[in-house]
Amino acid sequence: MSGSLQSFFAMGGYAAYVWPAYGVFFVVLLIDWLAPQWRQRRVLRELRGRLARQEARKERPHRNSAAST
Incomplete structure (x- = not known):
């Protein structure tokens, strides 16, 4: 048995x-x-990062609308 196993591993x-x-x-x-x-x-x-950035962009005030008033 040992010889056949050894020859198997020797390929x-x-x-x-x-x-x-x-x-x-x-x-x-x-x-x-x-x-x-x-x-x-x-x-x-x-995708989570993009969604978080998109939500943060929605929440902050717009600079253009504040400057035009």
Whole structure:
């Protein structure tokens, strides 16, 4: 059992190429899964900021109307 498991992990002498390829694949897969969540958080944060600025703009007095009177 130990010999077959060891030969499996050795990948016929190509383990130095195969295991890093698996590692890169899973890292890319994880990033591909997380990227939409990060993007959604960023977009929501930007929208909240825009809405807050828009509300603040509505609440402050207009300079043009004060200057014209």
